[in-house]
Amino acid sequence: MKSREQEYREIFMAEALEYYDAMSRHISELEKDPADEKALNELFRLMHNLKANARAMGHSDIGEVAHRMETIFGLIRSKERAFEGSLVPVLFTGVDTLGSMIRAVGEGEKTANADPLLANLERLVNGEEPVFEEDPDLASDEDATRKLELSDLVYIQIKKLDHLLNLVGELIIDRDRILTLSQEIGNPALQSTAAHLFRIADDLQYSVMDARLVNVGSLFNKFPRVVRDVATAEQKDVELAILGQDIQIDRNILQIITDALLHLVRNAIGHGLETPEVRVKAGKTAEGHLTLSAQTERDDVLIQVIDDGRGIDVESVRKKAVERGLTTAEAARNLDADAVRAFLFEPGFSMAKEVTDISGRGVGLDVVKLAIDSLGGQLRVDSVLGQGTTFSLVLPTSIAVKGALLFEIADRSYAIPLMHTDSVVSLWPDEMHVIGGVLLARVLHENIPVVNLHDLLNSSEDGVLPTANKGSLVGRQDIIIVNYNNRKLGLIVDRFLRQQDIVIKPMSKPLDMIDLFGGVTLLGSGQVCLVLDVPALTRLFLAKRP
Amino acid sequence: MPESESTSEKKTVKQDKLIQLIVFRLGEEEYGIRIEQVKEVTVTPEVARMPKTPAFVKGIANLRGDIIAIIDLEERFKLRSASEPVTGVTYTLAVEAKDYTIGIVVREVPQPLSIPISIIEKAPEFIQDINIHDKYIEGIAKVDERIIIVLDMLKLLTPEEIMQLQPKSESSPAKPRT
Numbered sequence: 198m199k200s201r202e203q204e205y206r207e208i209f210m211a212e213a214l215e216y217y218d219a220m221s222r223h224i225s226e227l228e229k230d231p232a233d234e235k236a237l238n239e240l241f242r243l244m245h246n247l248k249a250n251a252r253a254m255g256h257s258d259i260g261e262v263a264h265r266m267e268t269i270f271g272l273i274r275s276k277e278r279a280f281e282g283s284l285v286p287v288l289f290t291g292v293d294t295l296g297s298m299i300r301a302v303g304e305g306e307k308t309a310n311a312d313p314l315l316a317n318l319e320r321l322v323n324g325e326e327p328v329f330e331e332d333p334d335l336a337s338d339e340d341a342t343r344k345l346e347l348s349d350l351v352y353i354q355i356k357k358l359d360h361l362l363n364l365v366g367e368l369i370i371d372r373d374r375i376l377t378l379s380q381e382i383g384n385p386a387l388q389s390t391a392a393h394l395f396r397i398a399d400d401l402q403y404s405v406m407d408a409r410l411v412n413v414g415s416l417f418n419k420f421p422r423v424v425r426d427v428a429t430a431e432q433k434d435v436e437l438a439i440l441g442q443d444i445q446i447d448r449n450i451l452q453i454i455t456d457a458l459l460h461l462v463r464n465a466i467g468h469g470l471e472t473p474e475v476r477v478k479a480g481k482t483a484e485g486h487l488t489l490s491a492q493t494e495r496d497d498v499l500i501q502v503i504d505d506g507r508g509i510d511v512e513s514v515r516k517k518a519v520e521r522g523l524t525t526a527e528a529a530r531n532l533d534a535d536a537v538r539a540f541l542f543e544p545g546f547s548m549a550k551e552v553t554d555i556s557g558r559g560v561g562l563d564v565v566k567l568a569i570d571s572l573g574g575q576l577r578v579d580s581v582l583g584q585g586t587t588f589s590l591v592l593p594t595s596i597a598v599k600g601a602l603l604f605e606i607a608d609r610s611y612a613i614p615l616m617h618t619d620s621v622v623s624l625w626p627d628e629m630h631v632i633g634g635v636l637l638a639r640v641l642h643e644n645i646p647v648v649n650l651h652d653l654l655n656s657s658e659d660g661v662l663p664t665a666n667k668g669s670l671v672g673r674q675d676i677i678i679v680n681y682n683n684r685k686l687g688l689i690v691d692r693f694l695r696q697q698d699i700v701i702k703p704m705s706k707p708l709d710m711i712d713l714f715g716g717v718t719l720l721g722s723g724q725v726c727l728v729l730d731v732p733a734l735t736r737l738f739l740a741k742r743p
Numbered sequence: 744m745p746e747s748e749s750t751s752e753k754k755t756v757k758q759d760k761l762i763q764l765i766v767f768r769l770g771e772e773e774y775g776i777r778i779e780q781v782k783e784v785t786v787t788p789e790v791a792r793m794p795k796t797p798a799f800v801k802g803i804a805n806l807r808g809d810i811i812a813i814i815d816l817e818e819r820f821k822l823r824s825a826s827e828p829v830t831g832v833t834y835t836l837a838v839e840a841k842d843y844t845i846g847i848v849v850r851e852v853p854q855p856l857s858i859p860i861s862i863i864e865k866a867p868e869f870i871q872d873i874n875i876h877d878k879y880i881e882g883i884a885k886v887d888e889r890i891i892i893v894l895d896m897l898k899l900l901t902p903e904e905i906m907q908l909q910p911k912s913e914s915s916p917a918k919p920r921t
Contacts, residue, residue, distance in 0.1 A: 654794035655794055705809070705812065707812060707843065708796070712794050714793070725791040
């Protein structure tokens with residue numbers, strides 16, 4: 198696999214060469230028709246982009262030439278200079294020089310000295326006449342080495358990549374099937390071919406997934422402007438810090454979280470950060486700090502929106518939750534801070550006292566939650582009153598393949614995405630207790646409600662689950678502990694099977710109306726395996742608990 | 744292939760047009776579906792039961808890589824009580840509904856049959872008595888001594904119809920609507 202560095206260099210090269218081609222084209226157009234404003238604007242823009250890219254990559258000499266050229270095109274645009282006379286050959290030389298410098302970078306050579314050109318550009322800016330050095334060698338050399346080049350970069354519609362990814366998904370399923378069959382048949386030649394197919398398909402899958410990765414920065418870099426606008430509207434001083442722009446993530450995942458992130462950022466500025474006066478009074482800097490950060494966490498990407506504002510008042514959320522009837526006053530008293538903060542993600546739950554343009558319409562965090570759920574990700578909120586709030590989004594790097602835990606109930610295979618599994622335990626019945634009709638297990642100093650998944654899935658439409666009865670449990674119980682929205686739930690299953698990467702196919706119509714299943718996958722045996730949706734399962738348990 | 748206009752009013756206009764039906768047995772009667780609505784007929788693959796679905800939804804199955812829902816219309820139409828399970832080999836008609844494919848389980852091998860469209864007669868009102876709302880029925884065809892009920896799958900198989908969405912209130916969702 199290529200290093201990140203090298204990949205950037207290739208992208209820079211491809212873009213720079215493309216810019217050069219466009220510059221050559223536009224400057225010729227401008228020569229034919231000096232009044233061609235479109236060509237002029239385009240040249241200005243290309244110079245500007247090239248300057249920025251070259252400087253970011255550390256090619257300051259290219260950046261310098263592009264900068265001076267940009268200045269002159271700027272002057273021409275503002276009608277302070279005209280595209281005529283001795284200015285024309287200097288600019289042509291400038292474009293050619295840029296071209297040869299870019300090529301030199303591409304071949305890993307030192308870029309030629311551009312001082313005479315820079316001096317001439319300087320003179321033009323100052324309104325002096327350029328000085329042409331007679332250098333026939335250089336001129337002929339330039340003509341001789343002029344090559345036609347095609348860009349190394351291909352732009353591709355995301356639709357085509359989606360299609361490719363779907364095909365790879367199908368391929369992986371068939372691959373697993375063939376592998377299973379080859380083991381059953383036991384023919385050595387077939388087995389080695391199947392093993393080879395396995396490796397190739399694996400490589401193919403990762404290559405396709407890799408092709409879909411983009412930098413988180415491509416989204417983050419849109420935020421300075423958003424923050425500025427929102428901060429101005431809310432009359433707050435906000436300093437935005439962006440970290441981890443080069444973390445890579447699937448383009449579609451980034452697309453899906455765009456609105457969620459926008460919402461969190463607006464929220465942080467609208468509700469989280471205080472006005473400068475309040476901040477100073479609280480002993481903070483007048484300027485609020487907002488951080489957007491991305492980092493890899495095992496196979497996932499962790500995106501955080503961190504503010505150092507007033508934090509979330511757990512007690513007022515607790516009160517509000519009771520007012521809204523989400524829980525009883527008594528139950529609310531016993532909930533810990535994490536569980537209380539989870540109410541913020543309930544539909545329509547808003548803590549805003551006044552509705553502003555920016556936030557507080559009661560459509561809010563539940564939308565963020567839904568977007569993250571749809572990706573099979575996790576959303577968490579941590580907050581210290583008076584010190585700030587952190588929203589954490591744990592996202593899969595890629596949509597296609599998810600780690601999952603396979604298990605059996607009533608001789609049928611089911612899968613639960615690893616993203617939502619906390620741990621697996623095997624407990625004897627006497628390690629569990631029935632409290633208030635619900636089975637509770639003590640796992641790692643935590644009391645976790647436990648339910649028999651078979652009973653939960655087959656519970657009748659109306660009514661609740663029967664009260665738990667330890668007598669029905671015989672022998673060790675395999676329990677999967679799932680975690681959703683800070684709520685843990687233990688699921689008793691018949692048997693753990695294994696951990697496996699699966700390709701989840703969306704549920705086909707009309708069965709997609711049942712939200713209990715996030716999709717299906719085909720196992721190597723050809724068997725259809727339902728993938729449970731932990732958020733829906735948790736909701737079902739809350740609705741059905743005795 | 745004849746044009747698949749599915750209104751029975753046209754019977755007087757298009758006298759000689761032949762249509763092809765796939766004919767199968769549900770309960771005691773023979774039913775037909777226009778061949779262009781049938782994607783394929785196959786021995787019923789392994790079906791995975793899906794919790795939280797009405798009893799007549801047998802589950803989902805893998806049909807050449809497509810995961811489709813398999814339903815039992817005999818149960819759906821109450822032509823056989825749910826307590827007598829289907830045994831032995833069954834066949835599945837993969838039917839193209841509006842924007843998805845669904846599998847219908849039948850007990851005998853479905854047969855193709857060509858009939859002139861003119862012999863399809865509009866269904867009489869009493870059909871409602873057997874729990875199939877008459878709008879699903881394109882008409883009734885008499886072929887020799889046989890009577891074939893021609894279904895219009897596009898009208899029958901809206902997702903809501905299939906799932907009989909009656910949220911939470913009903914404990915046995917297979918109950919027909921009244």
